[in-house]
Amino acid sequence: MFKKILIANRGEIAVRVIRACRELGITSVAIYSDVDRASLHVRKADEAYHIGAPAAAESYLNIAKILEVAKRSGADAIHPGYGFLSENAKFAQACGSASMKFIGPSPASMEMMGSKTRARQEMEKAGVPFVPGTSRGLESGEQAEQVAAKIGYPVMLKAAAGGGGKGMRLVHTPEELKSALQAAQSEAERAFGDREVYVEKAIVNPRHIEMQVLADEYGNTVYLGERECSIQRRHQKVLEEAPSPIVDADMRRRMGEVAVRVARAAGYTNAGTVEFLVDEEKKFYFLEMNTRLQVEHPVTELITGLDLVHLQIRIASGEKLPFRQEDVHIRGHAIECRIYAEDPDNNYFPSPGRITLLLSPSGPGIRRDSGMYEGWTVPVDYDPLLAKLIGYGTDRGQAISRLTRALHEYFVGGIKTNISLFRRILTDTDFQAGEVDTGYLDRLLTSKACEVKGENAEVAAIAAGIFAILDPASVVGNGNLSPNPGNKTVGGVTVSGWKKAARFEALD
Amino acid sequence: MQYDVTIDGKDYRLELERVDAGWRCRLNGREVQIDAVLARRDVLSILIGGKAYEIKREHIAQETHLWVGSVRYAAELRDPRSLRSRKGSAADEKGPKKLFAPMPGKVVRVLVAEQEAVEAGQSILVVEAMKMQNEIKSPKKGTLQKIVAAEGANVNAGDVLAIVE
Numbered sequence: 001m002f003k004k005i006l007i008a009n010r011g012e013i014a015v016r017v018i019r020a021c022r023e024l025g026i027t028s029v030a031i032y033s034d035v036d037r038a039s040l041h042v043r044k045a046d047e048a049y050h051i052g053a054p055a056a057a058e059s060y061l062n063i064a065k066i067l068e069v070a071k072r073s074g075a076d077a078i079h080p081g082y083g084f085l086s087e088n089a090k091f092a093q094a095c096g097s098a099s100m101k102f103i104g105p106s107p108a109s110m111e112m113m114g115s116k117t118r119a120r121q122e123m124e125k126a127g128v129p130f131v132p133g134t135s136r137g138l139e140s141g142e143q144a145e146q147v148a149a150k151i152g153y154p155v156m157l158k159a160a161a162g163g164g165g166k167g168m169r170l171v172h173t174p175e176e177l178k179s180a181l182q183a184a185q186s187e188a189e190r191a192f193g194d195r196e197v198y199v200e201k202a203i204v205n206p207r208h209i210e211m212q213v214l215a216d217e218y219g220n221t222v223y224l225g226e227r228e229c230s231i232q233r234r235h236q237k238v239l240e241e242a243p244s245p246i247v248d249a250d251m252r253r254r255m256g257e258v259a260v261r262v263a264r265a266a267g268y269t270n271a272g273t274v275e276f277l278v279d280e281e282k283k284f285y286f287l288e289m290n291t292r293l294q295v296e297h298p299v300t301e302l303i304t305g306l307d308l309v310h311l312q313i314r315i316a317s318g319e320k321l322p323f324r325q326e327d328v329h330i331r332g333h334a335i336e337c338r339i340y341a342e343d344p345d346n347n348y349f350p351s352p353g354r355i356t357l358l359l360s361p362s363g364p365g366i367r368r369d370s371g372m373y374e375g376w377t378v379p380v381d382y383d384p385l386l387a388k389l390i391g392y393g394t395d396r397g398q399a400i401s402r403l404t405r406a407l408h409e410y411f412v413g414g415i416k417t418n419i420s421l422f423r424r425i426l427t428d429t430d431f432q433a434g435e436v437d438t439g440y441l442d443r444l445l446t447s448k449a450c451e452v453k454g455e456n457a458e459v460a461a462i463a464a465g466i467f468a469i470l471d472p473a474s475v476v477g478n479g480n481l482s483p484n485p486g487n488k489t490v491g492g493v494t495v496s497g498w499k500k501a502a503r504f505e506a507l508d
Numbered sequence: 509m510q511y512d513v514t515i516d517g518k519d520y521r522l523e524l525e526r527v528d529a530g531w532r533c534r535l536n537g538r539e540v541q542i543d544a545v546l547a548r549r550d551v552l553s554i555l556i557g558g559k560a561y562e563i564k565r566e567h568i569a570q571e572t573h574l575w576v577g578s579v580r581y582a583a584e585l586r587d588p589r590s591l592r593s594r595k596g597s598a599a600d601e602k603g604p605k606k607l608f609a610p611m612p613g614k615v616v617r618v619l620v621a622e623q624e625a626v627e628a629g630q631s632i633l634v635v636e637a638m639k640m641q642n643e644i645k646s647p648k649k650g651t652l653q654k655i656v657a658a659e660g661a662n663v664n665a666g667d668v669l670a671i672v673e
Contacts, residue, residue, distance in 0.1 A: 413566030456576040
């Protein structure tokens with residue numbers, strides 16, 4: 001078993017891995033950039049080392065710096081978390097070369113699954129069902145027209161090196177195809193440095209259902225149940241649940257067996273996720289494989305009773321899977337909300353700033369994986385995921401009511417968050433009926449927002465006066481509560497706001 | 509103490525006084541029986557007629573919000589006896605107001621010229637950050653006295669962008 005693990009990440013996932021290390025008696029090493037010195041993960045770790053400037057390229061994406069710190073700290077393994085370097089085959093390779101165990105799959109399986117066209121080619125060989133289309137990049141407009149005519153419109157053009165919705169174009173008619181192809185190719189070139197684009201049949205209102213897989217380094221591979229991840233905004237997941245409301249035991253078994261076949265074909269080890277698109281007839285098609293632990297792993301942990309991070313560490317240290325497929329049982333239902341520092345009233349614009357008040361929910365069936373704390377300043381430099389709030393119950397209805405109750409208790413003051421979005425989703429009748437697909441959230445957001453009645457305005461008025469008497473705040477000019485309202489602390493250095501303002505203004 | 513309170517744009521006249529262990533409270537002339545304790549900074553527990561309310565306070569940008577349960581209200585409170593609030597009407601109060609950049613970015617567009625009249629909530633300039641555009645709005649009705657950050661300027665969080673008189 002490892003003695004010391006360096007977590008090459010930050011925020012809530014770094015805290016998650018640090019907790020697993022502590023539970024296993026393993027020393028944890030955190031890394032932090034200039035703006036993350038006061039972050040929660042630094043305090044919770046056993047050791048912490050400065051890694052560089054805030055820009056990810058200088059810090060959390062900097063392979064040389066991370067390995068140098070790993071060596072200096074005496075770590076024997078590295079957990080990459082999710083995002084950042086977690087699916088970077090070069091990093092996995094470099095860890096191996098530095099005699100650091102990378103807690104994840106091999107560089108070869110990452111490379112195979114990292115290219116969408118290559119993944120499709122391999123899956124074709126393995127007899128895995130996938131969305132009809134090409135497994136190689138399109139070579140010309142003519143070829144694109146031929147393939148599209150064969151598979152039938154609408155079609156989706158996608159970047160082979162892509163992700164996150166970039167380099168994708170939905171094409172409805174043959175007339176649009178050539179220009180859409182050119183646009184997709186140049187966008188792919190700009191975003192990923194690779195203009196390879198392929199084409200797939202576009203499934204109407206698909207569900208995005210993914211299967212968790214786990215494999216040890218001895219060839220034992222299992223599936224741990226699916227997650228419904230259709231609730232997305234701009235191709236980013238926002239709310240996930242397990243199990244999927246439309247997957248019964250038979251479908252789970254069939255999807256799970258395909259997922260295991262995919263993992264074996266990739267020579268996969270450790271934790272991974274096989275993504276499927278599911279059409280209205282419940283036919284499922286391989287979409288891609290994510291060769292890392294995912295953000296939404298808690299919902300799978302809650303319904304299986306397994307600790308995936310523990311298992312990742314154990315597998316990486318050479319242990320065999322301690323159970324077989326027939327030992328995996330699904331029980332209950334879990335739903336996760338991703339709490340982001342975003343402004344729902346301003347197109348979900350990131351909303352960094354200082355958290356002045358934090359009231360966190362707890363109680364029955366509530367799990368909270370958080371990287372924030374009261375008094376923390378959310379940095380502008382990274383993805384603004386603050387916390388994951390998960391509700392678990394014996395069935396979907398109970399999970400919904402517990403999560404709704406917990407969201408009512410959750411208060412993050414001083415910055416904007418997307419918490420109000422989840423109240424809307426959880427009270428929506430379509431969601432409650434389990435009727436969701438990848439177009440669901442866009443439809444909900446464009447429909448009229450339910451106006452929350454301000455029936456307690458009088459209470460607020462009275463409260464305003466009570467606060468003024470019992471808890472007067474120095475509300476001066478820019479509304480800061482701090483004793484010296486003009487000052488701001490940036491990266492640990494206090495900068496006088498008034499001084500800076502004076503340089504800009506010519507005060508009359 | 510007497511206060512002029514504005515909640516979501518609606519004005520109230522509040523009279524509030526501590527009396528022994530309790531409070532005397534009149535809202536728009538009407539007596540209200542209340543019990544109130546401060547649970548911690550920015551959190552109040554108020555009981556009115558047996559109903560329990562948890563009130564949270566926060567300041568974001570230049571606004572104060574009071575949350576009653578999970579519902580947010582914009583709140584402004586003025587002590588009518590103070591010199592400042594006697595000067596102007598509710599919408600013009602507190603003298604010149606600065607507009608601040610909410611985050612680092614670049615000023616891509618200035619929508620109003622200096623000395624032009626502006627309404628509360630009117631967009632004054634557009635700051636681009638993280639590939640998204642954010643409209644910075646005037647906090648009050650008045651005149652755009654000065655544009656401090658010109659079109660094309662790079663700004664940091666907290667930088668003054670403009671002043672509305």
